[in-house]
Amino acid sequence: MTANVLMIQGSSSSAGKSMLVTALCRMFSRRGIRVAPFKAQNMSNNAAVCPDGSEIGRSQAVQAVAAGRDPAAEMNPVLLKPEGNSQSQVIAMGRPWRRVSAREYYRHKPDLWPLVTRALDQLRASHELVVIEGAGSPAELNLRSGDIVNMAIARYARSPVLLVGDIDRGGIFAQLLGTVWLLEPGERALVRGLVVNKFRGDLALFDEGVRLLETRGDIPVLGVVPFMSDMAIPEEDSATLDTVLSNGTPHMDDIDIAVIRLPRIANYDDFAPLAAETGVRVRYVSSRTALGTPHAIILPGTKSTIADLMWLREQGLDRAIPEIADQGAAVVGICGGYQMLGRSIRDPEHVEACVDQTHALGLLPIDTLFDEIKATHQIHAQLLGGPGWINALAGDRIRGYEIHMGQTASPQPWLQITTRSGQAVQCNDGAVRADGKVWGCYVHGLFANAALRRAWLTDLGWRGADGALPTATDLQTALDCLADHVESSLDMQQLESIIWHP
Incomplete structure (x- = not known):
């Protein structure tokens, strides 16, 4: 044929x-x-x-x-x-x-x-x-x-x-x-x-x-x-990030989520399922002024974690994000953003940078070590439970994928990856602060899992339209x-x- x-x-x-x-x-x-x-x-x-x-x-x-x-x-x-x-x-x-x-x-x-x-x-x-x-x-x-x-x-x-x-x-x-x-x-x-x-x-x-x-x-x-x-279909061009994403006309009482628009942002469609929910507004911001005082801040994936961490410092966002977290906002890191939330990133082989070690934001008790091996897997995982909103999800199963370099040691994992590319594994992932407000992991596609997405949004104060839990647009539809x-x-x-x- x-x-x-x-x-x-x-x-x-x-x-x-x-x-x-x-x-x-x-x-x-x-x-x-x-x-x-x-x-x-x-x-x-x-x-x-x-x-x-x-x-x-x-x-x-x-x-x-x-x-x-x-x-x-x-x-x-x-x-x-x-x-x-x-x-x-x-x-x-x-x-x-x-x-x-x-x-x-x-x-x-x-x-x-x-x-x-x-x-x-x-x-x-x-x-x-x-x-x-x-x-x-x-x-x-x-x-x-x-x-x-x-x-x-x-x-x-x-x-x-x-x-x-x-x-x-x-x-x-x-x-x-x-x-x-x-x-x-x-x-x-x-x-x-x-x-x-x-x-x-x-x-x-x-x-x-x-x-x-x-x-x-x-x-x-x-x-x-x-x-x-x-x-409601993932976009390829990052130019689409210049607009506020929401399902319907934005209202003042919407849950306001600010995604940091890193210079080398990757896999930004991770957050489309959030924007597809009624009563949720997703903004991509690149300055302290634009950040404002959202309900939640997300540090997304990046092609170059250390370079984008340096950019955060140049913008003053390395100070602003912990300050807003101290005021009660949630802070989430996915993949490279997760690495940024930790205490340090070590790069002895100079995979990404010419320095051996870089201090990170210090919001989670984790440390990352870069190496040349790149993890690319479709995964299944089980939630281990944890503080705050995560506790009620213990035992739930989710799907997603990994694309990252580096390994991160965490004393407080809240996920266990059970399959990678179809092979059974047992690998812990993620870290969460004691109050459940600051958390992160390596799994992309996390918010496509409805139960997890809505549990987190509910913890932020979300109730959907007229108190109902709306259904995000299905990709097939x-x-x-x-x-x-x-x-x-x-x-x-x-x-x-x-x-x-x-």
């Missing part, structure tokens, strides 16, 4: 490529077609862990869920995780490969191309359709010679391409037509359809715009997709809503013809 392919490219970053691929994977999966997503190269610290412990971009993992498949390294063979100072960790086929500067990375692209094509070939051999996502824009002329993610992939797979533009940004004609006109003739021939995304208002008002795009570009417009907000929204906006007959009769 060699699967048919369809590639989604964009006029720019954030044009809607990821969401369109997600919707298409869901749409064709619901038709009984064996479909898989693919993105040759992704750049994001928002990562996911596959069942075998390999690491891929979060968006590809969500697309896999939409397609009804387990996420796999073949779906995102190259993942770049920025670490600052123009350096990134390269994840190749789900495993750490090397750390490189931007300049060095371009020299390594010829080494990665065979890995990329082999991954795509493997997916095509086991599926009926592969929906391929590009990155940025295919018309970045200075990057074309080293391309391994846009038209190079389209040419290799002989894939028809849909080009999507973001009308909400303005300049949709320059976006779509300019991109098409900058392509080489052979590349331009692969573009079989245009999609106008994020349209606000009366669709009939853009009828003339569709005619102009088709006339000037000599390419059909397959659809105009209305703007869709509150999708959100994926169906997205698929319905996109499917109703596209010319499906023409799209089917492009896919199955290229």
Whole structure:
């Protein structure tokens, strides 16, 4: 079997490529077609862990869920995780490969191309359709010679391409037509359809715009997709963190949760389930002034714990967070944020920094030792109980995943990991202060566990809407809503013809 392919490219970053691929994977999966997503190269610290412990971009993992498949390294063979100072960790086929500067990375692209094509070939051999996502824009002329993610992939797979533009940004004609006109003739021939995304208002008002795009570009417009907000689907782009997240109109009596927007923040979709609850507001803040006096502060995961801890000090947040905790606010650390809550971080091998030891915030009696081994696992865990709100959850089981370097010794664990990547283990995790207000652990995806999420929110004073405990939007429901929204906006007959009769 060699699967048919369809590639989604964009006029720019954030044009809607990821969401369109997600919707298409869901749409064709619901038709009984064996479909898989693919993105040759992704750049994001928002990562996911596959069942075998390999690491891929979060968006590809969500697309896999939409397609009804387990996420796999073949779906995102190259993942770049920025670490600052123009350096990134390269994840190749789900495993750490090397750390490189931007300049060095371009020299390594010829080494990665065979890995990329082999991954795509493997997916095509086991599926009926592969929906391929590009990155940025295919018309970045200075990057074309080293391309391994846009038209190079389209040419290799002989894939028809849909080009999507973001009308909400303005300049949709320059976006779509300019991109098409900058392509080489052979590349331009692969573009079989245009999609106008994020349209606000009366669709009939853009009828003339569709005619102009088709006339000037000599390419059909397959659809105009209305703007869709509150999708409750994990985002790939950290630009979305600039807005306050909440379910419905924010009110003054909402539970106010401030997530520290670290420069190298990772896996920030950990907190989407909190924002999806009625009566909860999640803000991302990067200064003492913006922090205010929330009910809770969360220190999230980070690609570089020590560097972001230094940044906290530069902002004065290393003093502000303990002060607000002393006033009764809750403070939570996840992964790198958990490490920051301890007394010290030791790095004798200089895995992250050139200093052997760094003092942390001192809010939990824990110490972390960095080493070169990276833990990447899907996990199951059991709550051991503990002070405050945790006590009532003793014996409960949760699911999540680990992506971290370093080991943390804790005298007060409140979790026991029972499986890692399907293998039975007994490994304690987490620490909690005696009053239950300050706590942390290594487990990502923690707040996707409803009982734990609501127990903690209730301890903060949350009662939901009208005293009821609301249900957060289920991912599967959100994926169906997205698929319905996109499917109703596209010319499906023409799209089917492009896919199955290229």
